[in-house]
Amino acid sequence: MSLDHILLGLLREPASGYDLKREFDAGPRHFWSAELSQIYPTLNRLEKKGLLRSSVEPSAQGPRRRVYRRTKTGLQELLRWLRAGPVMGTQRFAYVAQLAFLHEAHDSSLTLDFMQQLRKELSHFLSFLQRGEDLYAAAAQDPAALSDIEFHDYLCLRMGVTSISARIAWCDECIERIRGRRRRRKRSEVAK
Amino acid sequence: MSLDHILLGLLREPASGYDLKREFDAGPRHFWSAELSQIYPTLNRLEKKGLLRSSVEPSAQGPRRRVYRRTKTGLQELLRWLRAGPVMGTQRFAYVAQLAFLHEAHDSSLTLDFMQQLRKELSHFLSFLQRGEDLYAAAAQDPAALSDIEFHDYLCLRMGVTSISARIAWCDECIERIRGRRRRRKRSEVAK
DNA sequence: ATGACCATGTAATCCGTTACATGATTCG
DNA sequence: CGAATCATGTAACGGATTACATGGTCAT
Numbered sequence: 464m465s466l467d468h469i470l471l472g473l474l475r476e477p478a479s480g481y482d483l484k485r486e487f488d489a490g491p492r493h494f495w496s497a498e499l500s501q502i503y504p505t506l507n508r509l510e511k512k513g514l515l516r517s518s519v520e521p522s523a524q525g526p527r528r529r530v531y532r533r534t535k536t537g538l539q540e541l542l543r544w545l546r547a548g549p550v551m552g553t554q555r556f557a558y559v560a561q562l563a564f565l566h567e568a569h570d571s572s573l574t575l576d577f578m579q580q581l582r583k584e585l586s587h588f589l590s591f592l593q594r595g596e597d598l599y600a601a602a603a604q605d606p607a608a609l610s611d612i613e614f615h616d617y618l619c620l621r622m623g624v625t626s627i628s629a630r631i632a633w634c635d636e637c638i639e640r641i642r643g644r645r646r647r648r649k650r651s652e653v654a655k
Numbered sequence: 656m657s658l659d660h661i662l663l664g665l666l667r668e669p670a671s672g673y674d675l676k677r678e679f680d681a682g683p684r685h686f687w688s689a690e691l692s693q694i695y696p697t698l699n700r701l702e703k704k705g706l707l708r709s710s711v712e713p714s715a716q717g718p719r720r721r722v723y724r725r726t727k728t729g730l731q732e733l734l735r736w737l738r739a740g741p742v743m744g745t746q747r748f749a750y751v752a753q754l755a756f757l758h759e760a761h762d763s764s765l766t767l768d769f770m771q772q773l774r775k776e777l778s779h780f781l782s783f784l785q786r787g788e789d790l791y792a793a794a795a796q797d798p799a800a801l802s803d804i805e806f807h808d809y810l811c812l813r814m815g816v817t818s819i820s821a822r823i824a825w826c827d828e829c830i831e832r833i834r835g836r837r838r839r840r841k842r843s844e845v846a847k
Numbered sequence: 848a849t850g851a852c853c854a855t856g857t858a859a860t861c862c863g864t865t866a867c868a869t870g871a872t873t874c875g
Numbered sequence: 876c877g878a879a880t881c882a883t884g885t886a887a888c889g890g891a892t893t894a895c896a897t898g899g900t901c902a903t
Contacts (some may be wrong), residue, residue, distance in 0.1 A: 466747045466890080468688045472756035481854055501891060503856055506755070525853035526899040538759070545757055550749035551864090556814075557657045557742035559686035563811045564664035565737055567802040569728070573738070574807070581741040595840035605767040606832045607839035613760040614836065615766070618829050619755045620746075625828070631820030635815070637810050646805065649798035658862080693863060695884055717881035718871040723903055745891090 466505055469495055471514060471533060471541040475612075479528040480506055490616070493592060493623035506531055514540055562637075575641050582634035585627055592623045614633065658697055658741065661687055663706060663725060663733040668803075671720040672698055682808070685784060686817035698723055706732055754829075767833050774826035776801055784815045 473486055480502045487497055507514040514537035522528045533541075558581055565574045599617045602609050609617060665678055672694045679689055701707040706729035714720045725733075749772055757766045791809045794801050801809060 464754065464889085468756075472752065473758070479854075480856090491752065491769050492757065494743050494746060494748040496747075497713050498892065499854090500858095500893080502868085507856095508842065510873080514700070522900090524900070529769045530852065541756060542760060545753055545760055545769075549753060549769060549776065551776055552749050553668070553688050553689075553745055553749055554686060555657070555685040557744050559811050559814050560657065560661045560664065560683065561737055561741060562814075563683065563807055564660075564733065565806045567667070568734060568737060569803070577737075577741060584741060584743055596712065597668070600829075605839065606836040606845065611761070614832075615755055615758045620752075621828065622751050622822070622825050625821050626818060630814070633814050633817045635868070636813065640810065644798040651799065653718045656861085674886090678901070690864065691882090692865080694888095714872085716872070718883085720882065730898075783896095790893080 464498055465552070466493075466501065467509060467514075468541060468544045469497075470502070470505060470509065471537050471544075474515070474531060474537070475535045477530050477532045479530050481528065491619075493588070493627070494619065509537070513537075526597075571641055571645055577640065578634050578637045578641065582631055582638070585631050585634065588632065589624065589627045590628060592620065596624055598621055656742070656806070657687075657724075658689055658693065659701060659706075660695070660733060662697060662701065662738045663729050665709070666725045668725060669724045671721050671722050682787075683811075685809070685819070686811065701729070702818075705729075711836065715740065739764065745820050763833055764835055768801065770829045770833065774823060774830070778824050781816065781819045781823065784819060787812055788816055 469491075470483060474484055478486070479552070480499060483502055483506075486497050487495065506515060506517070510517055510531070514534060515531045516534050517529050517531045519527050520530050562574070562577065565577060568574075599609070599613070599620065602614070602617050605615060606617075661683075663676060665675055670678070672691060674690070675698075676691050677800050679687065698707060698709070702709055702723070706726060707723045708726050709723045711728055712722050712746050754766070754769065757769060760766075783840050791801070791805070791812065796808070797807075798806060
């Protein structure tokens, strides 16, 4: 039930479902995502549970919006979740499973292509994260220059950058190993 | 629908649902997992679709087992999935979301404790992966010494090791930054 | 007026976890 | 004989995605 708590967390400022969706797409993309069709019913449920309160407000641009605010109970529930320690959810990387089975194709160029395409996709995502990181350039020098909120955001962004960078390095390592393996195979064939 | 393909991939040798569950727990733990209650119905469905074929066989130890084999169609479907290129599923890291919201607690020691506990859990998992890596010690020298299957398995294991290592380094970086921020905050308070 | 974007929702379906239910075999 | 392990499933629930449905406002 993490989405409940993530919405509670994002609602440090009053926001509509639509706003929250945009926040998901802007920031936490490297660690969470949600669709509007999941957000709206969840907000509704949280309001029924008394963790949120909503009011309809006119919009500056567009139709009327339902704006949600966290209640005192909502904040308490968020803090309870945070104090319970890190939630280690299950990881799922379909592309690693694919790599594990690529031997079935008996074609090392397919594995090579696969890793090169993966590297490209990861690099693309890394660029996106690094554009965000540039805004915090000062933080690398003096972490005390940031507000509490910015500081925590920055740490999360660093997680994205270090973890995608490591994955790209892994791609490079794989590509090198695949090439090395090929060369040695060819050599030992010639030796015969 | 990745589980379908992962089961097809794991079934390079005939196996029962119970066998496959043990394989999940032994190997792919760092990139996939599944429960028996999900595996059994999925195998059933794949058989109905003609991608698998099963037969009941006596067990060496215990009651009779239903052993599944991949059909030609099953292998073709697996290869189709592999050739389609890397599947970039959505990532979900609840603990990063937690970190993003920890500022609400207004207590830097809570953030510090959180990161230290996270580091501990990740280290534990890294040890598990490294025990697996030791079996492939030779591969680091000569990748051509491994069979195709072992080579691909090894690359997947390396993904786990590099990616968890990077995450641990990130924890250390965070811990350092939190401490540095504290010191600077205290200093500027004294300066007043 | 029409297309882009703002805004909110429901329905169908699928994926995944937890709990429940059953029973065979083996080892101490 | 009792506990551990082998072995196969079903049921209930919850989480997440895709598709569908509706309509307002604004700029061109």
